[in-house]
Amino acid sequence: MGKIINFIKLEKRGWNLFLSALIIFSVWSCTPSKDVEPPENLLPKEKMVLVLKDIVNLESKIKVMKFPKDTASQVYEVLEEEIWKSHNIKEEDFKTSHQYYLVEMEEYEGIFKSLVDSLGLQQSKMEAERSKKAKPQNMSKKKN
Numbered sequence: 001m002g003k004i005i006n007f008i009k010l011e012k013r014g015w016n017l018f019l020s021a022l023i024i025f026s027v028w029s030c031t032p033s034k035d036v037e038p039p040e041n042l043l044p045k046e047k048m049v050l051v052l053k054d055i056v057n058l059e060s061k062i063k064v065m066k067f068p069k070d071t072a073s074q075v076y077e078v079l080e081e082e083i084w085k086s087h088n089i090k091e092e093d094f095k096t097s098h099q100y101y102l103v104e105m106e107e108y109e110g111i112f113k114s115l116v117d118s119l120g121l122q123q124s125k126m127e128a129e130r131s132k133k134a135k136p137q138n139m140s141k142k143k144n
Contacts, residue, residue, distance in 0.1 A: 036103050043089060043097040045107065049114045051094055054083045056119060 043051070058079050062072050084091050101108040 036100065039093075039096040039100055041090070041093040041096070042100060043093060045101075045111050045114070047087065047089070048094075048097060048101065048111050049118060051083060051087050051089065052111070052115050053118050053122075054086070055080075056115070057122075058083065 058076065062076055062079075065072075065075075067075060080091075084094070101111055
């Protein structure tokens with residue numbers, strides 16, 4: 001399974017689309033906080049950022065692969081399980097934590113800002129690596 005993940009490459013437009021959808025969903029779903037009690041297994045904000053980043057990357061990777069819809073769903077489910085395992089969390093804990101943070105808008109905004117920063121840094125690193133790989137090829141073409 002690790003080979004599949006290494007094989008798939010993240011594309012900029014894929015996670016941008018997901019982020020746009022996430023913003024729309026977040027604004028649409030949020031209601032004012034009324035002293036909502038945190039769930040028993042609330043994931044810390046930092047963990048939420050890491051898990052959301054992996055989810056964004058997974059969705060982008062699957063989109064880039066252009067699987068048929070039913071195949072994409074099956075692949076997503078298998079790889080999503082790996083996200084839960086890699087972070088040592090249960091899917092239900094993530095979902096209840098996500099719902100809690102959606103209601104607690106100030107906290108969710110912090111999570112979302114950290115997520116965007118983290119994805120931006122990831123994108124910058126990828127672009128830097130592409131530039132490094134492209135330079136030697138361009139230089140060898142010029143010498144010939």
